[in-house]
Amino acid sequence: MFNHGTQTEEEGSALPLSLQLHSLSWLPCSTGVVGGVEVGLCIAPPTFPHSFTLCVVGVHNFASSGPITIKQFERHGSSESSHSNSADQLRKWRPSSQSATSDTWAFKEYGLEYGIVIDSGSSRSSVYLYEWPGEKQNETGVVTEILNCRVDGDGISEMKVDPQKDEKSWTAFRKCMAQITVAIPAEKHKTTPLFLGATAGMRLLHQLDEQRSNEILASLRTYLSSLPFDFHNASIIAGQEEGLYGWITVNYLMGNFLEKNLWNTYVQPEGAKTVGSMDLGGASTQIAFAVQDDLEGPDYMPIKLYGYPYNVYTHSFLCYGKNEAEKRVLDKIVQESRDPAYILNPCYPEGFNITVKASSIYETQCIEKPANYNPDQDLFMVGAPDSDKCRSLVKSIFDFKTCSSAHCSFNGVEQPPVTGEFMAYAGFFYVKRALHLNGSVDFDQFQSLVREFCHTNWTELREEKKWISERYLKSYCQGAHYIFTLLADGYKFDKETWKGISFQKEVKDTSVGWSLGYMLTLTIVMVVIVFIFLIRTCY
Structure with a gap:
């Protein structure tokens, strides 16, 4: 039986997936990542060559004491080796009639996922649309910028002063969001996260006039929540976060986190080194670079990306x-x-x-x-x-x-x-x-x-x-x-x-800024959310 709570090492949940599956000597199993969820692909005995069992074993330290049988699937189409350990093979299977219940959608191929980040700086706002495969590489999404749109006019910190200028700003926002909406498949709208991050311009306004700052954000939340996306929040991000996300963007685009090997899979580059980043906005400037692991303090931020830890010094000067x-x-x-x-x-x-x-x-x-x-x-x-x-x-x-x-x-x-x-x-x-x-x-x-x-x-x-x-x-x-x-x-x-x-x-035709790093970090959180939802629907 599955335990909804997190389990301790004594209960055995910390065992690697491969070891947990290996213990089932009577049932050949392999591993893969499907829809962002680590799964075990367990092939049924030879007497049943056209069926297998899908086992959800664990993601992000959430694990069961052993493989959990969720659904039984049948294979449809041309016959291939039933012992293939490629996660791609899983896409060739579909639920059997005996197990085709309402939650079997959870194991279909996820395809591309999308995310929207609005960077509201002191002088202007820009909207970025990102996409990434449903599968994750070592727990983090491989994200690509596919569209960006600059919102005409001043930054949002100039709102709530001149109604005529505000109307122009809203028109410009609607124009950009219309472009973004068309670029995302309609069936993906409801699951596409939408975030707005305001930077130093709004940090300063919040100090000068907190009420106006709150009113601006409230208006933006009302507008953005009316769009067909999964709106999360419009908020002011800290300067230190802005610096860290910029550093992530720079190193991701430079290929310092991942590269494709001969087998077309992503691995950390041999002898990989990171690059420092320096951002100069209208109201603040940020510097960030990786340092030794043992350095600690308020300006040091440990982070794990693509399965590897980094210690990043980052400071923002308002x-x-x-x-x-x-x-x-x-x-x-x-x-x-x-x-x-x-x-x-x-x-x-x-x-x-x-x-x-x-x-x-x-x-x-x-x-x-x-x-x-x-x-x-x-x-x-x-x-x-x-x-x-x-x-x-x-x-x-x-x-x-x-x-x-x-x-x-x-x-x-x-x-x-x-x-x-x-x-x-x-x-x-x-x-x-x-x-x-x-x-x-x-x-x-x-x-x-x-x-x-x-x-x-x-x-x-x-x-x-x-x-x-x-x-x-x-x-x-x-x-x-x-x-x-x-x-x-x-x-x-x-x-x-x-x-x-x-x-x-x-x-590589992608804008350098904090928003891509933010979306990369967000995809780490999203896979945990997806996993918890799958467990709840399949229990």
Whole structure:
């Protein structure tokens, strides 16, 4: 009889599947994974060559004290060896008439599964559709991005302010979700999980205006739950999770977790090494890389993927995303200026000028408002390029002195020394593209290119960089100094370790970001849920 509770080692449930089946010497059995469930394929005696028994033995430490006979199946179609141990052979069988009850669907071929993740960042939202085979490789799904859709407009943290802008945002959301809906087979809609994860923009808004933050999420939950999918939640994810999921994405796409061998099965690559990841969003930045197993602390996260354990250092710096960093630099410039009607900005190109409201800089939790703050005050800024002064201003928003341990990045945060290869994506990539960097660029060359960019006048920049919106183009001098300062002075990349950094947006036509890593992690949980459901329906 099956025991619904978890069993102890003394009861024998910890025995490997192969050993449990081997004990049935009178019944030849083999193992496989079907629909994400580890099963034993037990062939009936030769006198009954056209039938077999399916035994659910255990998944994820849930196991019985022995094989459990769930259904008896008959084979239909051409005859092959009844002792085949390939899980693929199981698909050629169907329930016998004696056992064709309402729950036999649980053992059909699952085919492809789908999942949707909405990445709601500080500046925009993107919807990603993933698919993976029903079978898992060493307990984790092999996930592929098949579609992504950028939601037009600002990030969700700008909602609940201007009703007209909100309506445009909802229209853009509906447009993207319509594309996603069409791409998923109708019969899979109800079983396709849908998640929305809000990142640093909403983390900041939650600190500034918790009520508005909650109202935005409530509206999103109402809308997303009306869709034909298995909506789970719309929530704000922690910065540390964002960094970890980004690291998982990078290494999955680089093939550092799995590779196909000659037998077309997935195994861990020989001598596999992982790559560190660095993400630069609008409101926060994350770094993550694998470290020794014995390192412990609040920034170390142990995780198991594809059957192998990893210890990952990951830290997220709120208020150090590219947009918030620029606001902090602008604050420094404004505070140093004597006349708000004419402010010289050493990070803006010559020939450029702009008038902005004070609220565009100071309405954030990342900056302390001046004593005489007036949100409607006009600030007129004029480009007065000075690369050295711009870099000095950028460095001033960091604290490189405070450190209570042997190694720190900045602001007193402990960080092990960086080694090996790293992939820098999101905002890092866009700065690299704006500088027109091709291939790898060394430490000194990067600084030289930044200086050259900063001293190019506005007319030439607009002519050379027509593909970049002026909204962003004006800020790339400051942005380039910022990422160099973050990498060199913050994370402590030197001339040698800098060579291991690659700046990328995609790998193998798949976007680099936290959402894929999140979906990969989610598939580990989903197989446990499926297993529990199968046991309940078959008991």
